[in-house]
Amino acid sequence: GGALGTGGTAPAAPESLPAAPGTVPVALALPARGIGAPIVAVGTDPDGGLVVPDPPSTVGWWAPGALAGSGSGTVVLAGHVDSRVEGLGVFAVLPELAAGEPVWVRGRDGRVIEYEVVARRQFAKAQLPAELFARDGAPRLVLITCGGRFDRSTRSYADNVVVYAVPAPAPTPAHR
Structure with missing residues (x-):
């Protein structure tokens, strides 16, 4: 669904450029926002929901998904928008992220x-x-x-905010 559907096939990469192996993500940076956070591996709970690490200053990587930098698949990172005790989380900024903003993931x-x-x-x-x-x-x-309306009775937000990013184009070498 949406503009990022899975229809069609991407052109194959040239044979001379083998796909770089993926790496376990260990840190996230939103350089335009001056924000960084550690990443920890997470799975799903018994109901199939994504487990999100408790401190809002930490981001969870869905370990059954793709590795950062791998040639295919989705790297899923999830984090709390805020916490009653610890305040705003790293991902509180997600509703403000705009197309073109950089997201950096450091691998192990x-x-x-x-x-x-x-x-x-x-x-x-x-x-x-x-x-x-x-x-x-x-x-x-x-x-x-999380996003949308906050339900005080369930202490939960009604919605999820999802930001999609793709590998940044390789910089062109500087001409000397």
Whole structure:
């Protein structure tokens, strides 16, 4: 669904450029915002919901998904928008991210994989698209947090804010 559908096939990469292996993501940076956070591996709870690490200063990487920098699949990162005790979370800024903003993910191997925001969507929590968790398809990064109306009785937000990013184009070498 949406502008980022899974239809069609991407052109194959030239044979002379083998796809770089992916790496376990360990840190996230939103350089235009001066924001950084550690990343920890997470899974799903018994109901199939994405587990989000408790401190809002930490981001969770859905470990069954793609590795950062791999040639295909979705790297899913999730974080709390805020916490009653600890205040605003790293992902409180997601509703403000604009197309073209950089998102950097540092891997366990020390590489920094650069992504670029391409879209932002808001979904009712029960309607988070399954395609966000695709293990195949073009490489992309998805950032997920809570949003929408806050229900004081359930202490929960009604929606999820989802930011889509794709690998940033390689910089052209500077001419000497």
